[in-house]
Amino acid sequence: MRRPYFILDVFTDEPFAGNPLAVVRDCNDLDDARMQTIAAEFNLSETVFLQSPRDPVNTARARIFTPKRELPFAGHPTVGAAVLIGLTQAQSMLAARPVDVVLEEGVGEVRCTVRKVEGRATRATFALPRLPASAGEPPSREALARALSLNEEDIGFEGHASSVWSAGVGFTFVPLASRDALTRARPDIAHWDAIGPPDHPAVYAYARETFDPARHVSARMFAPSLGIAEDPATGSAAAAFAGVCMACEKPADGTHVVVIEQGYDMGRPSQIALTLHVEGGALMGAEIGGGAVIVAEGVIEA
Numbered sequence: 001m002r003r004p005y006f007i008l009d010v011f012t013d014e015p016f017a018g019n020p021l022a023v024v025r026d027c028n029d030l031d032d033a034r035m036q037t038i039a040a041e042f043n044l045s046e047t048v049f050l051q052s053p054r055d056p057v058n059t060a061r062a063r064i065f066t067p068k069r070e071l072p073f074a075g076h077p078t079v080g081a082a083v084l085i086g087l088t089q090a091q092s093m094l095a096a097r098p099v100d101v102v103l104e105e106g107v108g109e110v111r112c113t114v115r116k117v118e119g120r121a122t123r124a125t126f127a128l129p130r131l132p133a134s135a136g137e138p139p140s141r142e143a144l145a146r147a148l149s150l151n152e153e154d155i156g157f158e159g160h161a162s163s164v165w166s167a168g169v170g171f172t173f174v175p176l177a178s179r180d181a182l183t184r185a186r187p188d189i190a191h192w193d194a195i196g197p198p199d200h201p202a203v204y205a206y207a208r209e210t211f212d213p214a215r216h217v218s219a220r221m222f223a224p225s226l227g228i229a230e231d232p233a234t235g236s237a238a239a240a241f242a243g244v245c246m247a248c249e250k251p252a253d254g255t256h257v258v259v260i261e262q263g264y265d266m267g268r269p270s271q272i273a274l275t276l277h278v279e280g281g282a283l284m285g286a287e288i289g290g291g292a293v294i295v296a297e298g299v300i301e302a
Contacts, residue, residue, distance in 0.1 A: 002299045003027065006084055010076040011233035011262075011270040011290035013121040018270045018292070019233035019263065021080040022047040024300065027063070032070065038302055039065035045228045048077045050085075058102040058109060059085060067227035072106025073129065073168035075235010075272070075288050079112075082124040083292035086114035094122070105129070107168035117291075125273075125289035128167055132243030132283075135170045138162040143194040144174055147187065148205065148222075154181035157208065160248045167239035171204045171221070175248075179209035179218055183265055187222045187229070201225050204237040206260075215259040215271065217241075232263030233270035235288045242276055242286045253278050 005024045012018025022042040027035070027049040039047040044067075051061040062081050064071045082101040090099045098115040101124075112126040138144065144162055145152045155162065160175035172195055176182045185205050195201045202223035210218045219241075221234040238260055245251065245258060256276045263270040270290075277285040 001029075001302065003302050005298060005300050006294055007296040008080040008084060008292045008294050010080040010083075010292045011235070011272050012293065013291040015293050015295045017263070017268055018290075019076045019231065019268065020044050020295075021076055021292075023077075023081055023084050024049050024302070027051050030302065034302065035063060035065055036070070038300065040067045040227075043067055043227075045231045046071070046074050046077045048081045050081065053102075053104050055104070058104050060101075061104040062110075064105065066223075069226060070106070071169060071236070073110070073236055075126075075238060076233050076290075078103060078105070078110055078126050079124045079235060079288070079290050080292045082112035082114050082126065083122045084294065086124070087122060087294065090114075121291035121293045123289060123291045125275075125287050128239050128242070128286045128288070130168050131286065132165045132167040132240045132246075134243065135164045135166040138164050138172050138174075139194045143191070144172075144203075146191040147195055148174065148203065149186040149188050150176070150181060150184060153177070154184075160244070163244060163247065165240040165243035167236065167242065169202075169236040169240070171202050171237045171240050173241065173244050174203055174205045176205055176207045179207050182207045182218060182220055185220060185222075187224050189224060192224060202228075202237070204234065204241065206241075210261050211264055212261065215261050217258060218261045218264070220262065220265060230266055232266050232268035233272055233290070234262065235272060235290070238272045238274050239286065239288055242274060242283060245274075245276060246278075246283050250281070251276060251278050253280065
């Protein structure tokens with residue numbers, strides 16, 4: 001069967017930057033094995049398969065696959081799928097006002113708002129379907145340094161120490177003392193087995209120093225055992241990073257926007273906006289947002 005697909009660049013306002021994403025339409029009759037095969041064929045960090053929603057009040061069901069496994073939730077597939085739906089199914093409405101999109105993902109319903117921004121790419125913001133929670137203990141500083149081809153003194157700064165958080169997908173967060181250390185980081189596969197959590201062995205390394213002083217954090221994400229040597233922009237990690245922000249920065253009550261740079265070391269500059277809503281010293285809600293542009297479309301025999 002011939003199925004339409006689109007390639008979008010996500011968490012960017014420009015084509016050929018950000019994180020590439022494949023979105024395949026009309027996938028109601030595809031089984032898990034076939035979706036996994038197609039995702040491996042595209043060989044992008046994630047591929048989304050859109051199906052009819054289980055609840056007809058929602059917009060679509062979104063199945064998300066890396067080249068090696070299905071994920072219950074991911075940020076750039078959520079933003080990219082929402083923007084695509086807005087552009088292809090509600091273009092006239094989108095020209096006049098923001099459009100709401102509800103995606104059914106493995107983590108639950110994900111509520112998105114898609115809007116056109118004058119002079120910029122179409123953008124989408126989604127509310128975290130699950131607030132971040134601590135997800136175990138990180139490996140030792142020594143083990144993390146070996147796994148990232150760094151020195152132990154490269155790890156940690158100010159009040160930040162390594163930690164494990166999840167907002168649907170778990171990541172080991174590793175603070176690095178400088179942008180230079182972030183640039184030097186390289187996964188050492190011989191020592192990668194030390195990385196946890198076991199169900200999602202991915203590392204999100206970050207530093208305070210950024211290329212643009214108006215932004216707040218620079219980051220890289222490595223998940224070689226998932227078929228992702230490095231990811232240009234990782235919304236699910238940014239969602240879990242809200243937990244790091246709360247634990248290490250202890251922001252005052254109010255709304256705070258953290259802009260994360262990612263992908264610069266890959267030549268795929270990306271910007272992810274993380275918004276925190278803090279009340280009584282606790283995180284009450286958070287959103288992830290960014291732009292997306294369609295760069296290609298076609299059909300796949302599947």
